[in-house]
Amino acid sequence: MALIVQKYGGTSVGSVERITAVAERVQRWVTLGHQVVVVLSAMSGETDRLLGLAKQIQPRPEPRELDVLLSTGEQVTIALLSMALAARECPARSYTGAQVQILTDSAHNKARIRDIDGARVQADLDAGRVVVIAGFQGIDEHGDITTLGRGGSDTSAVAIAAALKADECQIYTDVDGVYTTDPRVEPRARKLDRITFEEMLEMASLGSKVLQIRSVEFAGKYQVPLRVLSSFIDGEGTLITFEDESVEDAKIAGIAFSRDEAKLTVLGVPDQPGVAHQILGPIAAANIEVDMIIQNVGAQEATTDFTFTVHRNDYARALEILDAMAHTLGARQVLGDAKIVKISLVGVGMRSHAGIASQMFGCLAKEGINIRMISTSEIKISVVIDEKYLELGVRTLHEAFGLAAD
Amino acid sequence: MALIVQKYGGTSVGSVERITAVAERVQRWVTLGHQVVVVLSAMSGETDRLLGLAKQIQPRPEPRELDVLLSTGEQVTIALLSMALAARECPARSYTGAQVQILTDSAHNKARIRDIDGARVQADLDAGRVVVIAGFQGIDEHGDITTLGRGGSDTSAVAIAAALKADECQIYTDVDGVYTTDPRVEPRARKLDRITFEEMLEMASLGSKVLQIRSVEFAGKYQVPLRVLSSFIDGEGTLITFEDESVEDAKIAGIAFSRDEAKLTVLGVPDQPGVAHQILGPIAAANIEVDMIIQNVGAQEATTDFTFTVHRNDYARALEILDAMAHTLGARQVLGDAKIVKISLVGVGMRSHAGIASQMFGCLAKEGINIRMISTSEIKISVVIDEKYLELGVRTLHEAFGLAAD
Numbered sequence: 001m002a003l004i005v006q007k008y009g010g011t012s013v014g015s016v017e018r019i020t021a022v023a024e025r026v027q028r029w030v031t032l033g034h035q036v037v038v039v040l041s042a043m044s045g046e047t048d049r050l051l052g053l054a055k056q057i058q059p060r061p062e063p064r065e066l067d068v069l070l071s072t073g074e075q076v077t078i079a080l081l082s083m084a085l086a087a088r089e090c091p092a093r094s095y096t097g098a099q100v101q102i103l104t105d106s107a108h109n110k111a112r113i114r115d116i117d118g119a120r121v122q123a124d125l126d127a128g129r130v131v132v133i134a135g136f137q138g139i140d141e142h143g144d145i146t147t148l149g150r151g152g153s154d155t156s157a158v159a160i161a162a163a164l165k166a167d168e169c170q171i172y173t174d175v176d177g178v179y180t181t182d183p184r185v186e187p188r189a190r191k192l193d194r195i196t197f198e199e200m201l202e203m204a205s206l207g208s209k210v211l212q213i214r215s216v217e218f219a220g221k222y223q224v225p226l227r228v229l230s231s232f233i234d235g236e237g238t239l240i241t242f243e244d245e246s247v248e249d250a251k252i253a254g255i256a257f258s259r260d261e262a263k264l265t266v267l268g269v270p271d272q273p274g275v276a277h278q279i280l281g282p283i284a285a286a287n288i289e290v291d292m293i294i295q296n297v298g299a300q301e302a303t304t305d306f307t308f309t310v311h312r313n314d315y316a317r318a319l320e321i322l323d324a325m326a327h328t329l330g331a332r333q334v335l336g337d338a339k340i341v342k343i344s345l346v347g348v349g350m351r352s353h354a355g356i357a358s359q360m361f362g363c364l365a366k367e368g369i370n371i372r373m374i375s376t377s378e379i380k381i382s383v384v385i386d387e388k389y390l391e392l393g394v395r396t397l398h399e400a401f402g403l404a405a406d
Numbered sequence: 407m408a409l410i411v412q413k414y415g416g417t418s419v420g421s422v423e424r425i426t427a428v429a430e431r432v433q434r435w436v437t438l439g440h441q442v443v444v445v446l447s448a449m450s451g452e453t454d455r456l457l458g459l460a461k462q463i464q465p466r467p468e469p470r471e472l473d474v475l476l477s478t479g480e481q482v483t484i485a486l487l488s489m490a491l492a493a494r495e496c497p498a499r500s501y502t503g504a505q506v507q508i509l510t511d512s513a514h515n516k517a518r519i520r521d522i523d524g525a526r527v528q529a530d531l532d533a534g535r536v537v538v539i540a541g542f543q544g545i546d547e548h549g550d551i552t553t554l555g556r557g558g559s560d561t562s563a564v565a566i567a568a569a570l571k572a573d574e575c576q577i578y579t580d581v582d583g584v585y586t587t588d589p590r591v592e593p594r595a596r597k598l599d600r601i602t603f604e605e606m607l608e609m610a611s612l613g614s615k616v617l618q619i620r621s622v623e624f625a626g627k628y629q630v631p632l633r634v635l636s637s638f639i640d641g642e643g644t645l646i647t648f649e650d651e652s653v654e655d656a657k658i659a660g661i662a663f664s665r666d667e668a669k670l671t672v673l674g675v676p677d678q679p680g681v682a683h684q685i686l687g688p689i690a691a692a693n694i695e696v697d698m699i700i701q702n703v704g705a706q707e708a709t710t711d712f713t714f715t716v717h718r719n720d721y722a723r724a725l726e727i728l729d730a731m732a733h734t735l736g737a738r739q740v741l742g743d744a745k746i747v748k749i750s751l752v753g754v755g756m757r758s759h760a761g762i763a764s765q766m767f768g769c770l771a772k773e774g775i776n777i778r779m780i781s782t783s784e785i786k787i788s789v790v791i792d793e794k795y796l797e798l799g800v801r802t803l804h805e806a807f808g809l810a811a812d
Contacts, residue, residue, distance in 0.1 A: 016459060016462045016463055019463065020463065050482070053422060053482070053486060054485070054486065054489060056422040057422055057425065057426065057486055057489045057490045057493060058489040058490065058492065058493040061489050062488065062489050062492045064499070065485045065486075065488040065489045065492070065500055066485070066489075068481060068484065068485035068488070068500050068502075069481070069482060069485035069486065069489075071481075072478035072481045072482055075474060075475070075477075075478045075481070076456070076459070076475060076478055078474065079460070079471045079472070079474040079475035080459060080460065080463055080471075080475065082468065082471040082474075083460060083463045083464040083467050083468050083471045083472075083475075084463045084464065086464065086468045086471070087463060087464040093470070094471055094474050096474075096551075098504065098505075099504075099549055099550075099551075143505055144505075145502075145505075
């Protein structure tokens with residue numbers, strides 16, 4: 001007998017039929033002799049509907065009251081699932097975040113979990129009941145309702161699993177696991193049976209939106225075994241492991257990419273201390289996040305060329321800021337390119353395998369793909385290339401590093 | 407400065423526009439220097455929508471889980487109204503039944519309020535905030551969410567007013583007060599400025615569905631001054647007073663009527679002890695409520711005729727039961743009539759004015775309206791007449807007792 005925490009997202013509980021299907025799945029685990037805690041999101045679309053009502057009343061809704069409003073979404077699904085379980089003679093009890101005492105700080109709309117008292121939940125489990133908990137929400141020390149922000153249900157599930165010392169935390173989504181890359185770009189992409197926490201963090205932050213990155217960090221911190229599965233297709237999903245070495249003995253776990261990149265270059269700035277700060281200070285002040293940064297010796301003596309990337313949504317604004325200060329900087333020219341993408345190889349195997357970067361660059365060169373920028377970390381190599389080469393680049397690297405399905 | 411509790415029903419908060427209108431009204435009271443507590447229902451239609459979802463999953467939903475589900479309805483409106491108030495620079499805070507600690511028993515779906523801790527609400531009021539509380543819901547001693555049953559928001563408001571020792575509890579509805587009779591039947595019906603609690607109880611239970619009868623009882627018990635007003639039209643509404651004598655110095659406060667009546671008669675039962683019990687026992691066992699009861703000497707010697715009324719919905723079933731036992735009873739015949747109505751004169755003035763009953767009977771006789779049954783209490787006289795005479799009867803009595811508007 002194991003204690004399993006299962007989390008189902010908005011699509012998985014998006015209709016009465018799907019809630020019934022979740023009840024069937026939960027019942028199967030109970031029948032196998034396991035104790036099951038279910039953590040739910042709101043029905044898909046519900047949070048947006050509520051947010052729409054709020055914005056009609058107040059364009060920037062009061063954060064405290066927005067949490068009171070949005071937290072009703074999960075309260076509806078936990079009640080409905082508990083009914084569906086009861087209808088199948090599977091005793092269940094629902095709890096809101098407040099009832100189960102998911103204690104958070106008071107940062108409304110983006111609260112962080114501080115503590116969970118698992119006593120009441122454990123008592124229900126021991127009495128043979130399934131416990132159904134509202135994800136995404138908690139309560140602060142004043143008794144005010146809080147929410148964790150979008151995708152917070154994953155974090156709720158992991159935190160509850162940690163508090164109950166659960167044997168596994170299963171995140172049910174609309175994909176059947178983590179893939180070596182996006183199957184829409186490379187149809188031969190392969191589902192990974194396992195991936196390490198570090199790799200998962202890099203894959204998630206690079207745009208493979210399977211899991212909320214905060215929940216992965218949380219699971220890593222509290223050593224909660226995490227599994228990503230499909231709520232529609234049966235299967236083992238992908239287990240996220242703590243082993244330091246990639247258990248699959250592959251150099252590379254997967255290829256992440258991001259289409260939302262844009263590149264800005266300031267040419268011929270006088271090469272003197274403080275230039276980087278002079279350029280990036282106003283960008284940061286405009287709340288624009290900068291990803292990759294490169295500074296090169298310039299074409300003319302005593303000057304330097306400075307390049308960085310931002311999210312494509314911030315491109316126009318960033319270009320405006322640079323243009324406005326080009327003269328003050330003494331820059332020769334400001335260039336921009338919003339037609340670039342980023343591709344990243346991710347794998348803990350890089351630590352023990354040399355030459356991966358040069359192999360990557362060689363592959364891309366052979367296909368005539370020009371690399372515009374490079375950035376590396378211990379388990380990741382990212383390159384910026386022209387947008388039009390994205391698919392070709394991903395498929396070439398996928399093949400070259402032996403990631404394809406057999 | 408007064409402490410006012412205002413309750414708005416589902417129609418009054420049925421859309422974003424209407425919620426904004428409620429915020430305007432609340433703000434006006436605050437501007438006048440009053441402390442205001444607002445108690446809200448769910449948006450009209452929302453409770454039915456949620457109930458519909460539940461019934462798709464489980465035809466008879468788990469009572470505990472149904473309360474978790476339905477209580478989200480008011481949680482939405484309290485958040486939205488608080489936002490609307492904040493948008494008008496009128497600081498407000500919302501509280502669910504659980505947060506404000508409306509302690510109830512554990513009778514899910516029809517819980518009764520046991521206690522309310524007004525401390526947190528009073529602290530907010532003293533800090534200059536409007537407090538917005540979810541009606542219809544509470545929490546039991548185990549921390550489980552409960553609901554008070556349909557219309558329970560009126561009771562919530564009165565109970566909160568009692569706990570806070572409010573100066574007045576204002577119930578905003580879609581009518582502008584209590585009328586001498588239904589204006590759809592008698593266009594000259596007049597709004598009452600005041601009515602006594604006893605009269606209001608008789609009017610309410612007789613079909614003038616302005617207030618939940620439980621809330622009126624509650625207000626009477628805790629001596630909470632109650633006022634019924636329109637949330638759409640400005641006005642003083644109707645104040646429900648504790649004075650024993652009708653302050654309007656009228657004999658009659660109003661005329662209530664009910665179209666949902668049906669009459670059953672068992673003719674020629676042997677006149678012996680226990681007959682009434684023999685007849686009504688099986689009716690009660692079938693959960694049919696009996697209203698008026700008359701037993702007369704029968705046409706034949708040593709027999710009696712027994713007549714009673716039931717709700718029209720129960721008529722067919724009641725007739726079936728009587729037919730089945732007619733032989734055992736030794737009854738001569740069982741008769742039924744579902745085309746009857748009840749008209750009642752209500753007024754504490756009856757206590758001190760003699761001859762009201764005979765005046766009533768005389769009026770009806772003059773119009774050729776035959777009285778089928780009569781029943782009286784200290785402040786009420788009810789007659790059963792043929793359905794077709796309802797409008798004529800109500801208008802005749804309304805005129806005769808001087809109730810019409812000038």
